[in-house]
Amino acid sequence: MKYLHLLALAGISLGTPAAAGTVAVHVVDAQGRAVPDAVVTILPAAGLPTGPIRFPWGVKMLQKDIAFNPHVLIVPVGATVAFPNADKVRHHVYSFSKPAKFELKLFGRDETRSYTFRTAGAVALGCNIHDAMSGFIKVVDTPFANKTGASGDARIAGVTAGRATLTVWHPRMRAKDNEAQFALNVPSAGETAQQIRLALR
């Protein structure tokens, strides 16, 4: 038992992912209101676990009711995102964002286009026909990523314990590249709750 304990200590000091904790983030705006669709990513100092990254919500950006659905989609680097059109009208999806500049010209109902995102970063989606349509795809290179729900809460479980960098991104955040970074210690077990206050436009 005593040995194991020592190992655990060594694991921490060597950065070996010997343990993982859960990080719960609550994002509010300057007025303290819950902020949904904020993307929280954690980059442990000990490094990322190897292996492909998969998120449970899939890689599909649906256009429905003249809107992108979901509004914010988190995908891992290299993911090919499908853009199915569920509307009766046609859409002309484009992105001028640096990580991915593309155009999916005029595609109609039940047509699906796709695009493979090879660089991490935020991609702002628009429709050249419908100026009001706006959607975002956050291309991440970490498995520890989630977005806040309507309550402004996001939970990321199984994060490598130890020092880590927590990044919060929101399309309307008043900051360079619309993101802010925080340092945190991820507990080896259990949960750490973080409250993050954002300045939004």
Place this chain on the structure above:
Amino acid sequence: MTALATLPHSLIARVARSLSAKLTLFYAVLIAGVVLLVLVGAKTGISGYTERMIRGEMASGAVVFDRVTTMRYAQLGDASQVLAADFGFRSAAATGDAPTVASALDSLRGRLHLDQAFYVSTDGAVVGFRGTLRAGEAEALRRVLDEGSTRGILQLGEQRFNAAAAPINAPVTIGWVVFANALDAGELARLARMSAIDLSPQIVAAAGLTADERSGRIVERFVDGQHLLIQASPIDSFRRDQPQMLLLRYSVTRAMGHYAPLLWLLLACGLLGIAVAVAGSWILARRIVRPIAALDAAARRVAQGEYAQVRVDTRDELGTLAESFNRMVNDVGERERQITHMALHDGLTGLANRTLLREYLSQTAARSAAGRQRALFCLDLDNFKVVNDTLGHPVGDALLCRVAARLLAFAGEGFVARLGGDEFALVIDDAGRSLDRAATELLRIIGEPCVIDGHRIVPGTSIGIAIIDGPDCDPVTLTKNADLALYRAKHDGRGGYRFFEPAMDAEARKRRQMELDLHDAIAGGQLSLMFQPLFNLSEARVSAFEALLRWNHPTRGLVSPADFIPLAEDTGLILPIGEWVIREACRAARHWPDHVRIAVNVSPVQFRSPGLSAVILQALAESGLAPHRLELEITESLFIDNPAATLSSLHGLRDLGVRVALDDFGTGYSSLSYLRAFPFDKIKIDRSFIMDLLSSDGATAIIRSITTLAEALGMETTAEGVENAGQLDILREQGCSHIQGFYFSKPISEAHVAAMLHDDAPPAMRLAS
């Protein structure tokens, strides 16, 4: 200097004295006040209107500016939004293709005639700005754009722009296009022309204004003598950290300047109005004052005794006043004449009075005589008092009127005056008849009997005449002289006339002096009594002394009773003198033997005075003298005026117990009836009979008849003025009981009386022989 200082005083004095000046000044001041009011009112009204007008224009000016700029912003905004929506532009901007963006902006600027068209990216990079931005301006721009500013006044450096911005959404906002037009002097001038007045609009930084100005209210400023109205209105500022304001200003002074000619015209009209008012009120005042001055002048003339009338030529109040004045002057004149007549005429007879006589005399005396005979006649009715007393005053008055009428008829052109009472005066100015004839004629005319109220009356008069013989005759002297002559005429017997002689004047003066001296005589002890004995022939002894009054005048020596007794009777001094005599006589007689009486003469005046009995009683009481030893001697004249009253008085005296003797019997109006009427104790035979005794047999017969009569009536007889033995013998022979006279003894002093009574040998011896 002094002339200048005195000028206002004289002016004030002139204004204070002149009604015209007062009225004129009043109206001048009044109109000046009105003019001033009008000017002030006009000025106030104009400036109020001007200010309201300016305020209104300022309010609308701000609104106009707002609308115009809103329109401009709309145009700029529309243009910028068109650009911002352009996919190609968005693509260029999003991909950071600066040259493409710049060229696109450049071409658009040219096409839309913009002064500025530039792009600001969200990271603060500015593309396409013409000119250079100052440090921090790019970041400031980015910040305000980021904060959502889309339009407003944008100040960059010293320049101001109307700016509008539109965000470039790709689809998130990656930057903004800003279109701007310079807001230069020309643009402001174009704005200014939209207002009715030049409000000189200016865009200023709010920070440069005072809090008062920033409030948005219209504030007043006085700059370089100019009255300014300033209004600052907030306007959209592109940079909210640099609020801008539209400043409108207008000079009220300048606006009022436009009305200056109007005010000057008003002032000129006002001054003209004052001049017209002054001239008009002066003329009016002169027209009012001229009749007043005429009235004043007339009033002064009337005050000086002249007769003055004012010409009436208006029908207004002044005309009425002038008429009233004229009427008043006439009435006053009429009354004056009445008063003068009353003052100068006698109310009863209508003749001139003493005052008018005096005036007439002085005028007459001043006129040249020219050979005419002129004289003042003074008349006095004889016994007028009796007429008044017995027939009553109405008859007396009627008699006076009758006499007045006769005098007037007689005088012809002469002057007749009533001097008062029954005295009249007549001024004769007659060349025809002599004054003596005139006087005789007048006496005849007045003396004609007349019947008044059924009573037959024979008036009688005495006349004193003073001749008017030159201008030196003063009326007072003339009247006095005529009065003296009248006095003399009356004295000499009534019903005659006398001319004045200078001796009368001297005598009158002497009488006056004596009267004064007589006053002093009683108090000064100058009076004394002498006593002349009465000798009883049958008893051969002194039976009485007659008290004789003596006046030892300090300068004239002894004055004869004949000289002063009449005077004392005339003046009434006889009463105190008579009283003194009675008391003194009683006092002297009290020590005499009982058979010796004291005889005292009682003057008619004294006899008639009601106090005589009291005086006698008092004298008797004081001296203790028995009444029967006092003998009062009265004269016959008492019976002439009022015999009944005299008898009554005599009986009264007799009741006192005193004796009464009839003095000077045989002279005057001697009547035997008196002797029958009153039982006198004694009859004193007048000395005139005694003096004739030796030369006339008739005298002896008279003495005898008197003594016989007296004896028959039981009265004693005393012969007065016995001076020699011959007379004594006859008297004794004829039965006279008593004698008195120098032969026996002249009057002696009180001391000698005592001696005589004690030692009466010498006279007694002579009588006894």
